[in-house]
Amino acid sequence: MADAMLPTFVQKPTGPAKLEVPAVSPDREIPIRPTRKQVSRACDWCRARRIKCDNGRPCRACRQRGADCTHKGTNEPRTLPMALKEIEKLRARVQELQAELDAYKSREHQSVPTPSETSIATSPSSTRDQRGSQNGHSSTQASSPSPSVVSKPQWDGIFIATSRSDQTSYYGPSSHFYFVSRIGAYLNKALQQPCAPRSMQPKEARRNAALTNPNEAEEREIQSNQVVGGLSPSPTMTRTQEEYFLSLFWESYHCLMPVIDEVEFRRHYASLWEPSKPHRKNSPLVDIVLAICLQYGYSFISRDAAPDHRDPSSDDATMAGRWYYRRGQSLLAADFESPTITTVQCLIFSMCYLCCASFQNMAHITVAQAVRTAQILGLHLEPPADMPLADRELRKRIWWILSATESKVTAKLGRFGFVDRSQVTVTQPSDDIETASANGATLGSYGNVTWLTYNLQMQKLSHVSFDIHQPLYAKFGEALERSGTNSLYKDSQALESCAEFLAVRLPALKAWADQLPSSIKSPRRQGGEPFAIDRTPLDIDPLAPTWLQRQRICLELLYHSQFTNLCRPFITFYSNASTYTPIAERHAAACVHHAIAHTLIMHQVVTETDFMCGWSEFFFWQWNAAISIVGFVLAYPIHSSTSNARKALDKAVAVFDVFGANFSVAADAADIIRDLTSKADQLAGRLRSGIMAPPGATPEQQQQPAECPAAVNGGAYVTNTNGDDDGLAWLDPSEQNDPNYFSEFMDWAMSVDQFNNFEHFFNSNNPTNAFQFGQ
Structure with a gap:
């Protein structure tokens, strides 16, 4: 009975006729309808007529009518896959921006910007104006950089014309040119008198x-x-x-x-x-x-x-x-x-x-x-x-x-x-x-070193110094930006903050010296320590090979030079009586201590051995140390280290005399240091006579001490009370044109480091050979 009723059930379905499922032979495959292709956006002609359009360019409808297929719409997503891709892209971008924001907030709490930080304000406008005028551009151009170019704040250096042309060359604040210019500005102010002519005849x-x-x-x-x-x-x-x-x-x-x-x-x-x-x-x-x-x-x-x-x-x-x-x-x-x-x-x-x-x-x-x-x-x-x-x-x-x-x-x-x-x-x-x-x-x-050990240790020292130097001068730039000035020495608190910054990082140099193999260190007499500033003489080992003895000396000289250069910016010629900067003064003392150690080593080596004979590079190292000592003696006439620094200058002159037998520039350097030393003694004598003079003594009886700055604070001369003069007026280009001011002093100082370029000074009949400097 069930078999008889089955055809009746099939012929009279309960559902709609369109849902009828015909019987399919097992050997016949069911056709699969292809997925409809989605169109992201119809072309302009199809959209206007609301007809079907495919993704072709041109589309099928436009091909059939023989017309151009245009698409003026935007590229916003029109399909679900495109929308999902756009969402993922936006989420990734949000994460990137959030990470950058977090990194920027974390750097705000640090004292030094990281190398990747680019959104820092530029230097003060006065500093930019000065840079622009030095390069021959107007102050408007220099102070209005492109909105898309944002620079980090920095401590500007000086521009010096070379001897071959009027084109200037830039030297930054870490160079000894900058420090020599500070000495020249200070001497011109402290002497307060016309500079007498002094012939600077370069050697033949x-x-x-x-x-x-x-x-x-x-x-x-x-x-x-x-x-x-x-x-x-x-x-x-x-x-x-x-x-x-x-x-x-x-x-x-x-x-x-x-x-x-x-x-x-x-x-x-x-x-x-x-x-x-x-x-x-x-x-x-x-x-x-x-x-x-x-x-x-x-x-x-x-x-x-x-x-x-x-x-x-x-x-x-x-x-x-x-x-x-x-x-x-x-x-x-x-x-x-x-x-x-x-x-x-x-x-x-x-x-x-x-x-x-x-x-x-x-x-x-x-x-x-x-x-x-x-x-x-x-x-x-x-x-x-x-x-x-x-x-x-x-x-x-x-x-x-x-x-x-x-x-x-x-x-x-x-x-x-x-x-x-x-x-x-x-x-x-x-x-x-x-x-x-x-x-x-x-x-x-x-011993425990090879002839390649010096090379490896020298590289480590250079990179340790570089890792201190770069963030330190970035810190200087930040301090100048906060103070809104073009001179670090106008803001004693900013200078002290930079000194604190350096104090945290200087131990890395000492740690480098501590890890050196014993055989690469020069032993000392009298129980002294290598790489120390105790001024004990070297104990030169006659049995050590020549290459090792030379490497020992060079490595220690390089160490003292790096220490001197890092601490030299803290030698200040003018200070404020109401401000105490103990860390900056300790750095100034450390600078002169290492410069003295460098000078004593060089003096012993050139007088007792021939290891440094013929090395003009080491003469320039010694010039760098000597000019640092001169600056300290001028800036700190009353200091516990001044006496030793003054004695070291005599040693430096002796070193230059030894080099002067073969390098004419070294003979000039000896004369320059002698002259600067005499001026330091002159200023110290005025200060001493002013202290020892009886009450009510006239300026003539005090050997005119009023020509010096009026007071002393911590050994450094004090500027006027309003603090608007820091002795660095040479940053103004108009001051550099004064024949009795900075420009002639820099010509005089540059004759040491760039002597080979001053051809127009060679003629003894040339009136420019005789330029003025205070006696």
């Missing part, structure tokens, strides 16, 4: 200063020699003479800057000589190495042995080897499009030559060129693991030496660096026995 060696534009005497010498490419003369030293100077390289520059492979260089040099030819083949690397060796070793040659026809100006060692330098640069120019490791090596040694020859701007440019070339070669990246050990370590040493050199040069000149540390992945080089003896290196090891 400065006549042949140019490295790129030789004078008439050099043109005659060029014509008498072979010319390479019409640019540079061909030096005529024999192989024996060249090898003599090259033998000086290994325990001098090589042990301090190991950027070449000793065995490979010797092999390369031997391959340049052919038995049938009197001169070797050209090589830019050999030429620049010979140039620095001549510059270093020329001081060992007696002047009595010089030929009679020789130009007297060539007796100065700083310009020795200039022919090799010029020819090396001519040969090197062809390699810049396809540089090699040799290109970077040549640039490093070129920088050394220029620095010692006192071409500071050219040296700075060469360092930047070397860094960029090293980046082209990928030296900032970790070398491949399948590369030989010696090659891997050489690449690492080249990069880290460049990085350390860049840090020192930028701090010395007060300019911005150009190495982005966040992009550097190469690890520091090794100084173990295996690396030090790779490829048959001959210098070897001593």
Whole structure:
């Protein structure tokens, strides 16, 4: 019965007819209807007529009618998938903005902005106006930067015209140029009298200063020699003479800057000589190495042995080897499009030559060129693991030496660096026995150090100093912005806050000294400690190899120089009687203590040994220390450290006299320090006579002490009560045009560090040779 009723049930369904499901054969597949394609937005023609449109461009309807398919609507999402994607994008953006906001709030509680912080207000308008006027732009342009360009506040430096043209060069507040300018401004104010004429006759060696534009005497010498490419003369030293100077390289520059492979260089040099030819083949690397060796070793040659026809100006060692330098640069120019490791090596040694020859701007440019070339070669990246050990370590040493050199040069000149540390992945080089003896290196090891230990420790010191220097000067800029002035010395509280900031970070330098291996430290007599400021003499070990003794001295001198430079901004020539800045004064004392330690070491080394003979670079280190001591003696005539500082100046003059036998600039430096010392004694004498004079004594009876500032606070002269004069009026360009003010003093001071560029001072009949300075 059920079977009979089944057809009736199928023929009379209870639901609607359209829901009837026909029977399907098991062998037949059910067709699947395709998913309808969603259209995000119809074209303009289809939308206007409200007809169906596909996603084609042009769409099917427009193709059929033969018309243009236009779409003027916006790109807002019109489908669910597009809307979901847009929501996810907006959520991610909100998270990014929230993270940036949280980071910005956290940095507001810190004293120094991080490198990624870019939304900080610019420097005070007065400072920007001054920078703009120095560069020849109007104050309106300088004080109205583009809204899209926001700079960090900074402590502005000074602009000084070079000797070759009226174009100015910028030197930042960390440079000794800036500090010398402060000394000059203070002396002009403290003496309060017209400066008497004083002849500054540069020595005759400065006549042949140019490295790129030789004078008439050099043109005659060029014509008498072979010319390479019409640019540079061909030096005529024999192989024996060249090898003599090259033998000086290994325990001098090589042990301090190991950027070449000793065995490979010797092999390369031997391959340049052919038995049938009197001169070797050209090589830019050999030429620049010979140039620095001549510059270093020329001081060992007696002047009595010089030929009679020789130009007297060539007796100065700083310009020795200039022919090799010029020819090396001519040969090197062809390699810049396809540089090699040799290109970077040549640039490093070129920088050394220029620095010692006192071409500071050219040296700075060469360092930047070397860094960029090293980046082209990928030296900032970790070398491949399948590369030989010696090659891997050489690449690492080249990069880290460049990085350390860049840090020192930028701090010395007060300019911005150009190495982005966040992009550097190469690890520091090794100084173990295996690396030090790779490829048959001959210098070897001593005690618990190798000849590569100095290089590694020097890099660490440079980077520790850089990590202090950068945030410190960012702090200076913030303090200037808050005070609204262009001089840090107008706000004693701001200066003290910066001193507190430095005090927290200086222990990193001492921690670096504490971790040094014992064999790299110079022992002391009388129980003194290495790297200390107790003024105990060195205990020079006669059994230690020459390279190690030189490395010990250089490392300690560099340590004292870094300490001096970091603390020098806190030497203040004017202070407010109502403000006490104990931390800043301690930094000033630390600056002079390290400068004294540097001077005593140099004096002992140059008088008892020949380790530093011929090193013009170390003369410039000593000049930096001496000018720091002079500034302290002038600023703090009554201080517990003033007596030792005054004695150290006599030692500094003795060091300059030793260097002056071969470097004419050193003889000038000795005269400059003597003159500044006499003025410091003069001002101290006025102060002493003013204190010891009986009540009611006339100014004449007190030797006119009123010409000094009126009072003393903590050893520093006090400015007037309204605090509007800090002795830094030289920041005003109008003051720099005063012939009795800052400009002439800076010409006088720059004759030490840029002496080779002052050709227009060489003529004794030139009236500009005699310029005024207070007696």
